[in-house]
Amino acid sequence: MPRVSQDRLDARRREILAGARACFSRHGYEGATVRRLEEATGLSRGAIFHHFRDKESLFLAVAEDDAAEMVETVAKQGLVQVMRDLLTRADDVAETGWLGTQLEVSRRLRTDQEFADRWAARAAAIATATRDRLARQRAAGTLREDVPPETLQRFLELVLDGLVMHLGTGRTTADLAPVLDLVEEAVRRR
């Protein structure tokens, strides 16, 4: 396939994902009808489903995109930094639908076993990135050593889940920065 053509296909794919992300976030999986997906992407259903087999595949692609970006950030900067970034970009994040997607993923994990199975591999990748990062910090001597790293990891993951829920339900972020300081202090060597 010629290079230009591939570039255009990739750009179209990203365009569809951006529109679909906003649509799923706003209306939920069931509420994101094909008509609404057409409106959100500005494309016909024919164009959308030329790139994605069905709505299920489109939703998974959106969620997987988000998970991949998160793995990358965790590896480079750790989970607390991911949370700080979320605070800083709270309005923007809500805008692009990341939070809505996370909440929708959570809901479908609860109500749809098949989806849960497909999602398990993505969740494992984020957990692995977090564990590797903590292992490096421990080796560097910046992590507290009186608590097993697995416990620190679960603690950070729990706070991130809480932050996703907090932001996703539209509550204020105004006073959360000192809370994240507290979280960071709780895992650090004294």
Next chain:
Amino acid sequence: MPRVSQDRLDARRREILAGARACFSRHGYEGATVRRLEEATGLSRGAIFHHFRDKESLFLAVAEDDAAEMVETVAKQGLVQVMRDLLTRADDVAETGWLGTQLEVSRRLRTDQEFADRWAARAAAIATATRDRLARQRAAGTLREDVPPETLQRFLELVLDGLVMHLGTGRTTADLAPVLDLVEEAVRRR
């Protein structure tokens, strides 16, 4: 109204709430059709809507019941104890639908402004119970004093949100007890 009759009405109301809670938790608000509510409660739509004006009122009654119970527990034992109880009763809690209701509340806060307005008063009651409890602990000298109580409160609320999300999406509770020890230690006087 004679006493016996009132008792029977109350019992019937509790019966409807229990069935509806399981139904909303399992299918979500939109998915909990009147037919499914009939199956879950074992009662006809006529009997159900004799007690509750409509589905919206029924959902709010379920959510308000849960919020009232939570306010009571927070006042007596604090938020960390609420979280410990959630872990201990995780299977049972999932069974009775508390977590599903919490997640469904979260989703509707995001997608339904009118619901968000009606819910705000309940959320405020839980926050007030938590603040009062922390104030008593501070007076008793068991709370750390180098961090403002508001920050400690937001920290605990964030972890609770995370726990609701964690349990609500069916993830394991096996290793969360030491995480809650860490959370408790983080708010205590050293």
